[in-house]
Amino acid sequence: MTTFIWSIDDAGSGEPLVESMRRTCAHFDTHGLASTWFTIPKPQGSPLSPAWRDELARQIEAGHDLQLHGLTHADCYEFGPPAWPATAIQPAMQPTFDERRAELMPRYTVEKLQARIAEGMAIFQEELGVTPTAFRAPCGAISKPLFTALHNLGLRYHSVMYISGSGYQHLPHNSGSLAQVWVDAIPHRPFVWYEGVIEAPILNEYTWRGAGARSAEFIDLARQDVARIAAESPIAVLLMHTHGIADDYTHAFRLIDAVVEAVAERGGRFATFAEVIRSGELAAAATVRGPDLPAV
Ligand SMILES: [Zn+2]
Incomplete structure (x- = not known):
């Protein structure tokens, strides 16, 4: 039996996107499903707005889960150099990093990164x-x-690691093929990584901006991914973004409905990150070690 975690990134950022969290949680609630929102504690270096703080507090009360998504998210290089598949979403990411390398590389010390995370944790508290x-x-x-x-x-x-980046192939600069392609570079299940930190890899994303134009194909891809991961891992992490959902609510909610149905067909269930961490389920699922990948 596989436990699926529905994770949504970038909560806390952008006033119009408060609506995205509100409507998506309301939709999850109709399925009795608790989700995990990776939240930016100090978006673009500013305090959380009252509207976001109120919405986040309301959804915690309703049983949804908040976890930490960087400190400011002011650029894409907060905790390391560019990584795939973000580089496939924004082709300028690597060249921009290369131009700013001398300025950005000094960020990546234990002391500086720890201070950023500690500040975010204090804001959450x-x-x-x-x-x-x-x-x-x-x-x-x-x-x-x-x-x-x-x-x-x-x-x-x-x-943070992806099992599949097929969900970004619809972008104009990519292949256009929504065929199921999974990487072999990482295990397809939770794994023990540096310093004993447990990595829960992301399966895929099906609601990035523009996905609604190929809604039926994305739903088909999601069904294929759910079927395959249910045979390969006891825990699977699904990804959406607040802005991707808001790009086409109809597609996002159809996709959620289809995944809920596919998970039920496989005898799976949903839980939050907080739940699988508290229960020990995520730690128990990490039976393999991860490969040595980051260059820095
Ligand atoms: Zn983000």
């Missing part, structure tokens, strides 16, 4: 009364010192 137990680096940009910083702060769970 003060503003929302939440102690995060999992971390997701913005844009998947990671470095080895990040894992030492997480370990030092008692954050033992991380979720």
